[in-house]
Amino acid sequence: MSGDIINLGLVEAAQAVARGRLTSQALTEACLARIAEWQPKTNAFLKLEADRALKAARAVDRARKRGAKLGPLAGVPLAHKDMYYRAGQETSCGSAIRRHWKATETSTALARLDAAGALDLGRLNMAEFAFGPTGHNYHYGHARNPWNSDRITGGSSSGSAAAVAARMVFGALGSDTGGSIRQPAHYCGLVGMTPTWGRVSxxxxxxxSYSLDTVGPLTRRVEDSALLVQLMAGADPRDPTASDRPVDDYLKAARSGAVRGLKLAVPRRFFWDKLNKPSAQLLEQALKTFAKLGVKIVEMTPPDMDAVTAAANVLLSGEAAALHGNWLRTRPQLYSDQVRARLENGLALSAVDYIDSQRWRSEAVAAFLKAMTGADAVFVPVADRPAPTIEETDVAGRPEAGKVIATLTRLTRPINYLALPAMTVPAGFVRGGLPVGFQLIGRAFDEAMLYRLAGAFETKVPVYETMPR
Structure with missing residues (x-):
């Protein structure tokens, strides 16, 4: 029975609890059994809150029995990247510096999921201070890919990707500053949504990086992602950058299936330049699937994406260095070599470089949107290949670290600079059983279009039906 439970989608699980077909306790116990089996293989969790989650699950079940109104996520176990603060609880941010630090307030994203009735099974592994694209963590141990434990999960939302892919939880929050949701989703066969900058508090x-950071989920199914973003999105007085634009019905969009006549733009330059053959073949097949659904595939010539990436790197490096300046002066020895070196590089940037990168941003966005004129979304790869090994990407603070990081984030980092919504959609598996996804990019605040396209694709290519063993 537990095997059937863990294969449910998040929305399916919530509906099963609401209709009395399953108890929240049964969902939670199934997840805990899966964690007992898969945590040693993946190192996804930094802290497990089993007793607290079971207590909350039993409370949900009692509420349902007495006819109380339940939230849309009532009784569904989730877990989150260890950078979302919960009042009174430790939040390490994957670091030694914050190993025992306790938050005094709860993040808006968690509070909104709590209000919808979700359970929180614990804190998930991540790259130190979210500053690494591989999943390596030299303080708490590296996260491992459920499809092949010798491979990286991607980062920085490493534990989130591993936990969801291994069926330990039904969904998880990550964060995305240069691809830290979309890239782990690609490597672990998941749906990963990076909403428009400012869409989620x-x-x-x-x-x-204040200019680039974005909150979003990793899930196994498109409709699950749609529901989570829909519940979290919207204005927040505690975050002046959170948009007050109305939130669309993303769940309805994901289920609509109405994509005939839409146009997908495909920019071959830059995005396809270094794509390995197995990944390219799988993505070409995905485009054929869209064409069979009635979507028109059109060519697109993108602006200079190398220049966009360079500007994104300036913003990230400068803002991260400013945030960590005091600790770099007072506790440099508590950083891993790689993170310390990257932060110190940011200290060398000039104010002129930073201001120029901010000033050019609107021009870059305008150029990209002009290039996709007439198209409803853009289709590109997420990464040049499936997940590399942990060993080959374990460059720590060595000189080649910068090159490895740039290679892994080359196709995702520019989109954060453009502040546009983008999501990873699983396309299937290459030889050897490693997953590969593609990236859909939309116009600002048009997440509904991405969910519409991704949902239709998923009905034809249900990658979520395959699970790691």
Missing amino acids: RANCMPL
């Missing part, structure tokens, strides 16, 4: 979650 960042209040009381660890900052890395």
